[in-house]
Amino acid sequence: MTRVLALVLVLLIVALFALSLLIGPAGLSPARSLAALLRGEGLAETLVMREIRLPRAILAAMIGAGLGLAGAAMQGYLRNPLAEPGLLGVSGSAALGAVIALQTGFAAQFALGLPLAALLGAVLAVGLILALAGPRGGSLTLILAGIAVSALAGALTALVLNLSPNPFAASEIMFWMMGSLADRSMTHVWLAAPFIAIGAVVLLAQGRAFDALTLGEDSAASLGVNLSRLRLVLVLAVASMVGAATAVAGAVGFVGLVVPHILRPFVGARPSSLLWASALGGAVLVLAADIAVRLVLPDRDLKLGVLTAIVGAPLFLHLVFKTRGQGL
Amino acid sequence: MTDLVLSDFAVARGPCDVLRDINLSVGAGEFVGLLGPNGAGKTTLMRGALGMMPHRGQSSLSALSARDRARRVAWLPQAREIGWPVSVADVVTLGRLPHLARGQKPGETDRAAIDAALSRMGLDGFRTRIATQLSGGEQARVLIARALAQDTPLLMADEPAAGLDPAHQLGLMDTLAAEAARGRSVIASLHDLGLAARYCTRLVVLWQGGIAADGPPAEVLTPDLLARVFQIRAYVRHTDDGPICQPLGVV
Numbered sequence: 001m002t003r004v005l006a007l008v009l010v011l012l013i014v015a016l017f018a019l020s021l022l023i024g025p026a027g028l029s030p031a032r033s034l035a036a037l038l039r040g041e042g043l044a045e046t047l048v049m050r051e052i053r054l055p056r057a058i059l060a061a062m063i064g065a066g067l068g069l070a071g072a073a074m075q076g077y078l079r080n081p082l083a084e085p086g087l088l089g090v091s092g093s094a095a096l097g098a099v100i101a102l103q104t105g106f107a108a109q110f111a112l113g114l115p116l117a118a119l120l121g122a123v124l125a126v127g128l129i130l131a132l133a134g135p136r137g138g139s140l141t142l143i144l145a146g147i148a149v150s151a152l153a154g155a156l157t158a159l160v161l162n163l164s165p166n167p168f169a170a171s172e173i174m175f176w177m178m179g180s181l182a183d184r185s186m187t188h189v190w191l192a193a194p195f196i197a198i199g200a201v202v203l204l205a206q207g208r209a210f211d212a213l214t215l216g217e218d219s220a221a222s223l224g225v226n227l228s229r230l231r232l233v234l235v236l237a238v239a240s241m242v243g244a245a246t247a248v249a250g251a252v253g254f255v256g257l258v259v260p261h262i263l264r265p266f267v268g269a270r271p272s273s274l275l276w277a278s279a280l281g282g283a284v285l286v287l288a289a290d291i292a293v294r295l296v297l298p299d300r301d302l303k304l305g306v307l308t309a310i311v312g313a314p315l316f317l318h319l320v321f322k323t324r325g326q327g328l
Numbered sequence: 329m330t331d332l333v334l335s336d337f338a339v340a341r342g343p344c345d346v347l348r349d350i351n352l353s354v355g356a357g358e359f360v361g362l363l364g365p366n367g368a369g370k371t372t373l374m375r376g377a378l379g380m381m382p383h384r385g386q387s388s389l390s391a392l393s394a395r396d397r398a399r400r401v402a403w404l405p406q407a408r409e410i411g412w413p414v415s416v417a418d419v420v421t422l423g424r425l426p427h428l429a430r431g432q433k434p435g436e437t438d439r440a441a442i443d444a445a446l447s448r449m450g451l452d453g454f455r456t457r458i459a460t461q462l463s464g465g466e467q468a469r470v471l472i473a474r475a476l477a478q479d480t481p482l483l484m485a486d487e488p489a490a491g492l493d494p495a496h497q498l499g500l501m502d503t504l505a506a507e508a509a510r511g512r513s514v515i516a517s518l519h520d521l522g523l524a525a526r527y528c529t530r531l532v533v534l535w536q537g538g539i540a541a542d543g544p545p546a547e548v549l550t551p552d553l554l555a556r557v558f559q560i561r562a563y564v565r566h567t568d569d570g571p572i573c574q575p576l577g578v579v
Contacts, residue, residue, distance in 0.1 A: 079411030212425055214411045215474070221380055222403035223478075224395045224426045269412040 002273055005266045009280035013061060016287035020057035023294050024048065055186045060290040061283040062189070063181075063249050066196040066241035068282020069275055071256025073203045076210035076271035077234050078139050081264070084257040088142075089149030090125045090239040094246035096153045097121020099160050099173050114176075115191055115247035122243025125149050129235060136228045138217060142235070179250035179305025181290050188248040195244035199237040200279060206233060207272030214271060252305045254312025255282050261319055330355045331400070331482035331513045332377060336385035339369070339376040346372050348537050350385070354515060356481065359508035361528035361545075362517040365558055368534040370517035371406060374484050378403055389482075398426030402478035406486040408468055413461065416454045416470050420445055423477030445477035448503050465492050472500065476507070483507060485516040489523060501527040521562065525549055525573035533557055545571050555579045 021037065022030050026048045036045035037054065070085035077083075085091065101107040101117035132145035157177075164170040209230050212220040221227055245252065259281040260274055267273035286304070289311065293302040330353050337350040347369045354360055362370045376383040378401065379390030389397055402423065410419060423445065424438040434442070446452055449469045454462070459470050468491055475483055483504070489497045497520070504514045505527045518524045524531055524545065531548040533541040535557045541548045546566060554562050554575075563574040 079409075208425055208428075212422055214409075214414060214419070215422060215471070216405065216407055216409035216411070218375070218380065218405040218407070219403065219409070221394070222378060222398060222401070222405075223422065224398035226394055264412070268418060269414045270418060271412060 002267055002277070005263070005277060006280065009277065009284055012284045013280060013287065016284060016291065017057050017061060020060060020287055020291050021049065021053050023291055024053055025298065051185060052183070055184050055189045056181050056290065057287070058189050059181050059184055059192070059248060060287045062193060062196050063245040063252065064255060064282040064284065064286025065279040066200065066245050066282070067252060067255040068259040068278035068280070068285070069200055069203055070238045070241050071282070072260040072271070072274045072278035073206070073210070073234060073238060074256065075260050076213060076274065077230070078143065079213060079216075081261055082257070084254075085238055085242045086150070086253070086256070088125070088129060088146040088235065088238055088242070089151075089153055090122050090129075090242045091246045091251055092150045092153035092157070093125030093128075094118040094122040094243045095177055095251055096157045096160070097124075098176060098247065098250070099157050102173050102176060103160050103164060103169060111185070111187055112191060115188065118247035119195075119243055121153075122239055122246065125153065125243075126235060126239040129239075130232070133231075135232075138227075139231070142231060175303065176250050177305075178303035179252040179308075180293075180301075180303045181249055182301065184248060192244040192248045195240045199239075199241035199244075202233060202237040203241075204275055204279075206230060207275055210271035210275070250303075250305060252286065252308055254308050254316070255285055258312045258316055258319075259285055261316070330388070332515070333388040334373075334377055334385065337373075337376065337387055338384045339372050339381055340384070341372075345537055347376065347534075350539060352532065352539065352542070354482070354513050356511050356513055357508055357529070358513045359505050359527065359529045360513070360515045361524035361531045362515060362534065363519075363521070363524060363531055363548075364517075364534035364540075369537060370534055371486050373534065374403070374486060374515065374517065378484070395426060398478070398480075400480055401482040401484055402475040402480045404471060404475045404483070404485040404488055406490070408464070408471055408491075410459045410467060410471070413458045416446075416451060416457050416459050416462075416473075417442065419459045419470050420451075420473045420477050423474040423479075426478065441477050441479045445473040448476060448506075449473040450499065465496055468492060469496065469500075472503075476503075481512055483512060483514045483516075485514070487517050487519065489516075489518060489520060497523060521549065521554075521558075521573045521575060525564070525571040526569070545573075549573050 022033050028045055032045055033049055035041040037049040040046045067085060074083040074085055075081055097120050098114050098118040101114045106117060107114035128149050129145045133141045161170055161173055209225045212223045212225045217227055260278045263277045263281045264274055267277050289307050290304055293304055293307050296302055332354040334350050334352040338348040339346050364370050375381050377387045377389050389401055420442050421434060424434050449472055451469060451473055472488055489500055492500060501523050508514045528545055531545050532539060533548060540557050541553050549564050554560050559579045560575045561577055561579055563576055565572050
């Protein structure tokens with residue numbers, strides 16, 4: 001069952017990745033696209049393929065995987081299907097960093113100004129969460145700290161918008177916050193990749209601890225799980241992945257919430273299996289959504305985060321009704 | 329061989345001691361019933377001994393590393409939590425985690441321990457059932473099977489009999505007594521004095537932060553102790569079926 005699921009998800013990723021490379025306003029034929037990508041035939045085509053479409057597809061897969069995995073880890077740690085990576089307040093703080101960079105003009109100084117400011121926001125959020133929640137403590141204090149940081153970041157973001165000098169600045173900020181993968185470069189890929197890769201490797205190694213947590217914190221501790229360490233690892237890894245994802249793509253919501261929820265029945269609800277399944281599933285969802293924004297309204301610059309929310313919210317409602325039907 | 333030694337053990341909550349001057353040693357083959365009124369510190373004693381609460385004095389278990397401890401003692405907390413709709417077999421398999429090296433899949437020994445635990449709790453036909461869809465009593469049995477599968481010298485359980493029907497309460501006590509008879513040691517907090525009297529080899533009564541009595545059921549369950557600690561009077565007789573303790577009224 002899980003092998004079939006893994007195979008299906010990997011095939012979907014490959015297919016959607018290829019599709020993502022072949023779709024765009026330049027209107028290249030598939031043959032010319034591939035020739036340009038692989039052999040560098042044609043200067044303009046090569047530029048389009050290697051500098052625009054390839055980073056876009058890689059970022060979609062990478063960010064989707066990161067958000068899906070972070071969501072599965074948060075749900076596993078809290079034993080709550082409503083948990084999502086945004087709960088820690090890291091995405092909100094990363095957005096705040098980016099918004100401040102846009103507002104102050106730091107973002108316009110150099111290409112990585114905005115993502116670096118967003119990463120700084122994420123790092124500050126992690127420090128604040130760990131200071132608030134204390135070194136030893138349960139999951140409840142972590143959530144309370146996350147909500148506090150999240151609310152603070154939201155309020156400060158609103159303040160920046162409130163004080164923005166002109167409507168253009170405000171709308172630039174608003175559009176950035178909707179989340180998008182358009183016009184990203186390989187530099188963005190190289191910036192986000194290490195954070196997402198390290199976070200993923202660290203979280204995937206915690207599968208057993210999440211499995212043991214199925215029985216509650218006391219039982220997990222008696223099975224040899226070091227809860228304080230797990231909590232620290234979780235915060236750092238989730239923050240690393242979500243901070244990097246938000247820094248390069250803006251806020252892409254619902255992926256971390258919906259993907260683990262959809263895939264849970266297919267892995268027998270085992271939290272450890274759900275980790276890798278949600279990473280693959282997240283990549284599928286974001287790749288598909290990023291293709292959809294280019295196909296649905298190609299000339300209106302539909303934002304990725306808007307689409308994931310529009311698709312994700314009804315999907316989630318459907319799941320809520322299904323859960324209600326089962327009387328759970 | 330002793331599986332748990334507590335010496336000058338004390339647990340404080342805020343400024344006041346919940347437990348103090350506890351000296352207790354539990355050896356192989358003992359089935360210890362931990363008795364005491366609500367709030368006497370039964371759970372605190374067990375969690376403290378496991379190193380889950382800060383304590384003073386020595387506990388042979390909390391001195392171990394988390395991994396070694398997980399191979400020495402299985403702990404069945406009172407809160408029966410199964411967080412996800414996983415199968416019964418998956419829940420019981422969690423008991424094998426302390427025995428598996430990183431990345432190692434459950435092998436022959438593990439499967440044997442899981443099968444044995446499932447059949448001892450009468451769960452043979454439940455293997456593929458979703459644990460969260462079972463009744464409360466059935467879930468309790470699944471969790472006990474998980475603790476049995478951990479296959480540790482010591483088993484500690486916090487009110488394992490609560491919420492079970494009479495047949496399963498007796499079945500559970502039979503199972504725990506059999507585990508003790510096979511050379512394991514069992515410590516279980518109990519509220520049912522009748523079950524404790526019938527099945528345990530030794531009763532430890534906690535009261536006012538200390539041990540009020542410690543010994544075989546027949547010696548511990550005296551009218552004086554029952555009146556002093558539990559504020560009840562009870563019918564206590566020694567029959568061919570073992571000691572009978574039936575509470576009759578409040579003093």
